Amino acid sequence: MSKASGFRPQILSFIILFVVSFATYSQEIPTDEAVISSGEALFKANCTQCHQVHKKVIGPALKGVTDRLETGYLLNWIRNSQKVIQGGDEYAVALYEEYNQVAMPSYPFSDDQILSLLAYVKAESANEPVQAAQPGAAAGGEVAAAGGDSIPSGYLTAILVVLVVVLLLILVVLVLIVSVLQRYLKEKKDLVEEDKEILDQKFDLLKLLKSDAVAGVVIFFFTAILLKTLIDGAFTIGVQQGYQPTQPIAFSHELHAGQYEIDCNYCHTGVRKAKSANIPSPNICMNCHSAIQNVGGEAGVSSEIAKIYAAVDYDPNTGQYGPDKKPIEWVRIHNLPDLAYFNHSQHVEVGGLECQTCHGPIEEMEVVYQYAPLTMGWCINCHRETEVNSKGNEYYSKLIELHEEHSKEPMVVEDIGGLECAKCHY
Amino acid sequence: MQKGVQIILLVVVAVVVASCTAGVDNPGLEYAPQMYHSTPYEPLSQVQDESMGTWLDSNPEDGHGEFYNSNPYNPYGMTMLEPVENTIKRGSLPNHIAKDDFETAAIELVNPLDSTKEVVAQGKALYERFCIHCHGSKGAGDGLVGQVFLGVTAYNSATVVDKPGGHIYHVITHGKGRMGSHASQLSEEERWKIVRYVQVLQKQ
Numbered sequence: 001m002s003k004a005s006g007f008r009p010q011i012l013s014f015i016i017l018f019v020v021s022f023a024t025y026s027q028e029i030p031t032d033e034a035v036i037s038s039g040e041a042l043f044k045a046n047c048t049q050c051h052q053v054h055k056k057v058i059g060p061a062l063k064g065v066t067d068r069l070e071t072g073y074l075l076n077w078i079r080n081s082q083k084v085i086q087g088g089d090e091y092a093v094a095l096y097e098e099y100n101q102v103a104m105p106s107y108p109f110s111d112d113q114i115l116s117l118l119a120y121v122k123a124e125s126a127n128e129p130v131q132a133a134q135p136g137a138a139a140g141g142e143v144a145a146a147g148g149d150s151i152p153s154g155y156l157t158a159i160l161v162v163l164v165v166v167l168l169l170i171l172v173v174l175v176l177i178v179s180v181l182q183r184y185l186k187e188k189k190d191l192v193e194e195d196k197e198i199l200d201q202k203f204d205l206l207k208l209l210k211s212d213a214v215a216g217v218v219i220f221f222f223t224a225i226l227l228k229t230l231i232d233g234a235f236t237i238g239v240q241q242g243y244q245p246t247q248p249i250a251f252s253h254e255l256h257a258g259q260y261e262i263d264c265n266y267c268h269t270g271v272r273k274a275k276s277a278n279i280p281s282p283n284i285c286m287n288c289h290s291a292i293q294n295v296g297g298e299a300g301v302s303s304e305i306a307k308i309y310a311a312v313d314y315d316p317n318t319g320q321y322g323p324d325k326k327p328i329e330w331v332r333i334h335n336l337p338d339l340a341y342f343n344h345s346q347h348v349e350v351g352g353l354e355c356q357t358c359h360g361p362i363e364e365m366e367v368v369y370q371y372a373p374l375t376m377g378w379c380i381n382c383h384r385e386t387e388v389n390s391k392g393n394e395y396y397s398k399l400i401e402l403h404e405e406h407s408k409e410p411m412v413v414e415d416i417g418g419l420e421c422a423k424c425h426y
Numbered sequence: 427m428q429k430g431v432q433i434i435l436l437v438v439v440a441v442v443v444a445s446c447t448a449g450v451d452n453p454g455l456e457y458a459p460q461m462y463h464s465t466p467y468e469p470l471s472q473v474q475d476e477s478m479g480t481w482l483d484s485n486p487e488d489g490h491g492e493f494y495n496s497n498p499y500n501p502y503g504m505t506m507l508e509p510v511e512n513t514i515k516r517g518s519l520p521n522h523i524a525k526d527d528f529e530t531a532a533i534e535l536v537n538p539l540d541s542t543k544e545v546v547a548q549g550k551a552l553y554e555r556f557c558i559h560c561h562g563s564k565g566a567g568d569g570l571v572g573q574v575f576l577g578v579t580a581y582n583s584a585t586v587v588d589k590p591g592g593h594i595y596h597v598i599t600h601g602k603g604r605m606g607s608h609a610s611q612l613s614e615e616e617r618w619k620i621v622r623y624v625q626v627l628q629k630q
Contacts, residue, residue, distance in 0.1 A: 244451070
């Protein structure tokens with residue numbers, strides 16, 4: 001009873017406040033459906049980058065802002081927030097400080113436009129917050145669904161095991177049948193002599209194993225397998241295909257290039273301009289990771305992203321860089337021998353090759369491994385088969401003309417000296 | 427007995443050769459390693475362990491193994507350094523407008539490239555490599571990364587729809603708000619090409 005009476009004055013004062021505020025300011029904010037929808041369009045085009053109605057984003061959540069502040073005040077704020085802050089308004093300065101001194105840009109809207117915006121915010125404030133679908137989660141789901149198309153290797157093993165068990169059972173049954181039949185026949189007295197011989201035959205395993213034929217077959221297979229291993233092993237000397245070293249930061253190409261579709265060139269800046277594709281310097285990481293501090297929208301700083309901050313001496317709380325930088329020591333995966341020259345820009349910019357042609361499904365790799373063998377035979381094979389990308393490249397037009405005089409085959413890299421030793425070895 | 431020894435020897439050789447294959451954390455055995463490893467400093471591969479390759483050292487006087495590749499005069503033995511501050515790249519013409527002075531940039535910086543079909547197409551190709559993941563295909567700030575990064579302004583938003591090319595160029599060069607500088611990734615010419623395509627998107 002006492003509890004209820006304690007609440008009553010609060011509710012009462014709230015209702016009074018609400019009614020008063022409604023009476024004083026809200027009369028100016030339209031409630032017309034058409035105005036609200038035009039306000040919604042305006043809001044989505046201009047405001048959603050920093051504001052949501054029910055959630056704090058970069059700016060404050062706007063729920064009930066029309067009740068918190070006068071319409072006139074909001075008009076001034078939207079048109080020029082810096083002026084309001086510089087005017088020394090206490091509420092404005094506090095808000096500016098609270099949101100890390102990020103200034104809201106000035107919007108040259110008319111009174112009607114701002115009123116329609118406020119009408120939308122007011123209408124939306126009354127609604128329940130809609131659970132926004134996470135783009136990351138949705139994309140993750142697609143990846144999982146795509147993986148379901150092929151039969152997982154676990155199932156294959158299970159099927160094989162079942163098959164083996166069934167075959168063994170059949171074998172046991174057959175052996176049982178044979179022994180039963182033999183016993184039955186032995187009990188019979190009126191057998192022909194020939195049949196008796198067959199029945200009395202003893203299967204001598206030891207004798208069979210000791211025979212020359214079996215020994216010969218075993219030695220042959222043993223030597224063949226040994227030689228095969230030897231030759232295969234010899235061919236892998238100097239081939240680092242499959243090399244997948246642990247990197248100092250657990251950077252996932254699957255997340256960055258696959259799920260978020262960031263172009264390879266954004267980080268590997270040299271790939272169209274230089275010999276090397278380049279390992280991105282941490283300032284490129286920081287273009288996104290100044291704001292994205294954890295994976296999957298979790299709070300706090302992820303331990304892997306903290307390693308970038310340590311390398312560039314960045315304090316995520318203050319947003320300031322210190323002087324104590326240190327390199328991130330990535331482990332090089334593709335170690336082309338020093339005796340061979342390879343140029344990325346020639347292949348990617350001029351030749352128009354996709355990164356995946358040589359690096360494999362990079363956008364699916366959680367940890368990158370060497371996909372191609374990078375042997376000379378592999379290079380040469382591609383130079384023999386690949387047509388020269390002469391589209392929009394006048395450099396090749398005369399060569400193509402000359403080539404077509406003598407040959408009906410398309411001009412491949414081999415035809416323009418792609419197999420010359422000194423192209424790669426000098 | 428002789429035969430037995432031979433077979434065992436063969437097995438041992440096979441096992442040794444098979445172990446030359448590269449694995450998850452093992453690059454495998456190299457053929458002619460002296461020709462694999464660079465003697466001059468290599469910018470993108472660095473070997474700091476001085477004992478690496480001592481077993482086939484061709485130059486014992488240098489006091490380290492054949493594979494050692496680090497510059498002892500640089501911090502962390504780095505073989506690659508950042509350009510010295512205020513270095514001007516060849517063919518580049520820096521302006522003296524302050525990082526945050528977008529108003530001056532908007533007036534003074536003029537795009538040297540005309541808005542031809544070719545320039546816009548090249549700008550679009552560059553936009554799709556360097557901008558699209560945050561700003562989205564239509565410049566609405568709704569790229570896959572932009573949705574997580576937040577605070578990406580739409581090009582047709584009232585605050586920026588009228589901004590001239592010089593302003594856009596200055597933003598790409600130095601960054602603005604949450605956006606960082608993209609000067610290390612894009613040459614000046616490439617930035618101006620992107621400006622032309624962004625101006626197309628502004629009008630949408």
